[in-house]
Amino acid sequence: MNLLxxxxxxxxxxxxxxxxxxxxxxxxxxxxxxxxGILPGSIHALWVIVKHEEKAGEPMV
Incomplete structure (x- = not known):
């Protein structure tokens, strides 16, 4: 799910x-x-995903 x-x-x-x-x-x-623009949205989305996974304590795939 993380890769998706x-x-x-x-x-x-x-x-x-x-x-x-x-x-x-x-x-x-x-x-x-x-x-x-797609670039600011993509950067923010990646940041949200990484921070959420970091807070949950799950390793990134």
Missing amino acids: RIILALFLPPVAVYLTMGVSQALIINILLTFL
């Missing part, structure tokens, strides 16, 4: 954030950043 989220973060950042955090403030921020 990382791939989605590169191509569909809001979907990756939604799968990681659900409907949250991070999703709204990511949608706004994605409107500014």
Whole structure:
């Protein structure tokens, strides 16, 4: 599932954030950043995924 989220973060950042955090403030921020461009949205999505996995204590694949 982690690999899928990382791939989605590169191509569909809001979907990756939604799968990681659900409907949250991070999703709204990511949608706004994605409107500014795919690069800011992707960077934010990757950051959200990594921080969420780090907090959960799960190793990244």
